[in-house]
Amino acid sequence: MARIQTPHRVRGTQDIFGDEQRRFAHVLATFERVRALYCFQRVDIPVFEATEVFARSIGETTDVVSKEMYTFPDRGNDSLTLRPEFTAGLARAYLTEGWQQYAPLKLATSGAVFRYERPQKGRYRQFHQIDAEVIGAPEPAADVELLVLADQLLRELGIEGVTLQLNTLGDAETRDAWREALVAHFEAHRADLSEDSLTRLAKNPLRILDSKDPRDRPAADSAPDIDAYLTVEARAFFDAVTAGLDAAGVAWARNPRLVRGLDYYRHTAFEFVTDRLGSQGTVLAGGRYDGLIESLGGPATAGVGWAAGVERLAMLLDEPVAPTIDAVIVPMGAAAEARATGILADLRRAGLAVDMAYKGKMKQRMAKADALGARKAIIIGDDELAAGMAAVKLLADGSQRAVPFATLAEALR
Numbered sequence: 001m002a003r004i005q006t007p008h009r010v011r012g013t014q015d016i017f018g019d020e021q022r023r024f025a026h027v028l029a030t031f032e033r034v035r036a037l038y039c040f041q042r043v044d045i046p047v048f049e050a051t052e053v054f055a056r057s058i059g060e061t062t063d064v065v066s067k068e069m070y071t072f073p074d075r076g077n078d079s080l081t082l083r084p085e086f087t088a089g090l091a092r093a094y095l096t097e098g099w100q101q102y103a104p105l106k107l108a109t110s111g112a113v114f115r116y117e118r119p120q121k122g123r124y125r126q127f128h129q130i131d132a133e134v135i136g137a138p139e140p141a142a143d144v145e146l147l148v149l150a151d152q153l154l155r156e157l158g159i160e161g162v163t164l165q166l167n168t169l170g171d172a173e174t175r176d177a178w179r180e181a182l183v184a185h186f187e188a189h190r191a192d193l194s195e196d197s198l199t200r201l202a203k204n205p206l207r208i209l210d211s212k213d214p215r216d217r218p219a220a221d222s223a224p225d226i227d228a229y230l231t232v233e234a235r236a237f238f239d240a241v242t243a244g245l246d247a248a249g250v251a252w253a254r255n256p257r258l259v260r261g262l263d264y265y266r267h268t269a270f271e272f273v274t275d276r277l278g279s280q281g282t283v284l285a286g287g288r289y290d291g292l293i294e295s296l297g298g299p300a301t302a303g304v305g306w307a308a309g310v311e312r313l314a315m316l317l318d319e320p321v322a323p324t325i326d327a328v329i330v331p332m333g334a335a336a337e338a339r340a341t342g343i344l345a346d347l348r349r350a351g352l353a354v355d356m357a358y359k360g361k362m363k364q365r366m367a368k369a370d371a372l373g374a375r376k377a378i379i380i381g382d383d384e385l386a387a388g389m390a391a392v393k394l395l396a397d398g399s400q401r402a403v404p405f406a407t408l409a410e411a412l413r
Ligand code: ATP
Pocket: 085, 115, 117, 122, 123, 124, 125, 127, 128, 129, 280, 281, 282, 283, 284, 285, 286, 307, 308, 309, 310, 311, 312
């Protein structure tokens, strides 16, 4: 009979295990803690949405919508799409769930997102994002709060060498004027542009500014900055954001070439960038999207937010994340093992992380305790049973002391 073949893992997906998984979990736990400090509410939304949620809000001309979405008809022939990001789904929920009554609403979420991309280090087809948004707040204070939150998250993760790059895309009037100037500039440099940028010129000219194609750089670098086109209001908004960052002690650098591809972006655009991940150097990105909710058919509603890639943040953690195990019980002999089962249950009920090593000789069991990353080993043999005391060994230095069974939980704390 032919051997049954093991199915392979789909390209661009990952099985996250061991140190990699602990780093991943550490990023999520830190995000959960920090978002609560900033009084952002946790929300969970569906993994798939009606395709139009993304098509209408992210925009048909973006890479995400035109090339990267996992879109499929379901069995009832409705077109569904696996979420490629969170913002559109959160905006949809804000409208369909009537969350306007809570505005301004500070939301945080995390989970898997899906994009059909060429997989490489730091770039996957199923990856994970953490995401923070403020919906219904047109004030620059919301932009500042989100940026300070992002900065604190990176600090608490101990991630260094990341810089906050900041730009303004102005208000609608500013943006239209700047766009016109950009089109005129790039029209004059048509011959120097890549094929992709010629397409962008017709559909999404701002996007040429952050093109990674070296052929585009001279024309992109010599393009006019937005500054000459900023209205008084747009200038005041940007100044308020930078003043807020300065007041909160968050370092930033102006990057006049930083744009967001989507038409609904207004005012603030930002990226936290590192040079440690090659061309996958953007770890956290976002901006203000005051036109998004309208594009979904809702009333004019301000919004600002960011998303960060959990895998990219996890890769930047300097230290491996050690498993946190308080102790491993090492029973020797059948009677000790029976007693250890009760002690193990008691210690776990007391809130301690404890495992049992019950295979092999003493030496192998101690090696297991070490491998699990435990701080202490609780050794129980016939002598210990007779005395009602366990031998508690500190694995770091090998020192050992006798602890009565009844007080083990205290001794481990
Ligand atoms: P990039 O320029 O790297 O493609 P992007 O502009 O498409 O990024 P966003 O849509 O702003 O990225 O997503 C926010 C964050 O999600 C990124 O800063 C990055 O950390 C992460 N991210 C984006 N795409 C991927 C991916 N395919 N695999 C892993 N992480 C990703």
